[in-house]
Amino acid sequence: MKSFIRVFGINALVAVVVIGALLWGVFHYLNVYTLHGESITVPDFKGLKIEELDDFVRDKTVRFEISDSTYNRKLPRGVVIDQNPKPNTQVKESRKIYLTVNRKIPEMxxxxxxxxxxxxxxxxILETYTLKVGKKILEPAECSGCVLRVEKDGKELKPGTKIEKYASVDLVLGQGESDEMIPVPNLMFLTKQExxxxxxxxxxxxxxxxxxxxKTEQDSSFALVYNxxxxxxxxxMINLGSSVNVWLTCSRSKLEEIIPDSLSFKLKNI
Known part of the structure; x- marks a missing residue:
């Protein structure tokens, strides 16, 4: 009986050692695998031209894929404008970096x-086509406020013309037979969008x-009309088709002197 217990104990001890060694090996392997490449820093792709990307990653342990494209007329065409993951983050080796590029040709x-x-x-109608209204030009016509034609940069645009997405077009409107006057709208303390x-x-x-x-686009979006x-x-009163000039400021101190208390909440972003 004692001999059996002794043999059983030895076998149990051996089993524990073997299982422990196996578990250590598994955890060590997983640890090495998951940490492999942890020190790889994501390079900054922003500003690179599409044709420069292959050379840029040639000596780096990351891959890239152009996953999206957009068009921003304020940015250079055909360059990377965003990436995921972001620059300087830590990733595994051979991680794929997803890039967004600014189209060379705008969407029409x-x-x-x-x-x-x-x-x-x-x-x-224009909004459904992602187009905006620029100037509103009045011309003598029997109808009042109807569209006579569409123009851009002084040239008439015919229906079916291809035009850049998000562009503005000018509408030539019928003035009717009377010199109609309307009240001057109060535009004080409005944002550009308002x-x-x-x-x-x-x-x-x-x-x-x-x-x-x-100075920035964000500043301009929060600016308010002060004059x-x-x-x-x-x-x-003002004639239909006339122009109203407005001045917008980002100066909180200038606005605090003139803005009514009821509108002071508009200063929170300035």
Missing amino acids: VTLPELEDASLKQAIS LEDKLGSKMLNTTIIFEKGC QMPPPGQDA
Whole structure:
């Protein structure tokens, strides 16, 4: 009986040692595998041209794939504008980096038929085609506020013309038979987006002037109107098709002096 217990104990001990060694080996392998390449730093692809990418990764232990493209007219064409994972992050060797590039050729859309549509209808149709309204130009015509034609840079655009996505087009609108006057809209303390929303369906043009302090696109998006000409007023009137000049500022101190308390919440982003 003692001999059996002794043999059993030895076998159990051997089994524990063997299992322990196997577990150590497995965990060691997994640890080496998961840490393999941990020190590889993701290079910065941003700003590289598409044709430069193969040479750029030739001596690096990462791969790349162009997974998306967009078009931004403010950025160079045919270059990397974003990547995932981000530069300087740590990844395994041979990790694939997904790149977004700025297209060389902008995406085009077809100009829809707008003749005889009202201004409101024209704006709605253009939005579905990812196009915007630029100037609103009035001409003598029997109809009032109907679209006579579409122009860009002073040249007429026919329906079916290919045009850059997100571009602005000018609408030539019928003035009707009367010199109609409308109240001067109050544009004070509006953002640029709020200006466009408020004046979108009105037959008025707007000249927007940013102060020098608005240096970035984000600054400009938060800037508020602090002056307009002609100024709003109870009896202030303006001709259809006229232009309202507005000045926007990013200066919190300038706005604090003139903004009503009821609108002070608009200063939180400035």
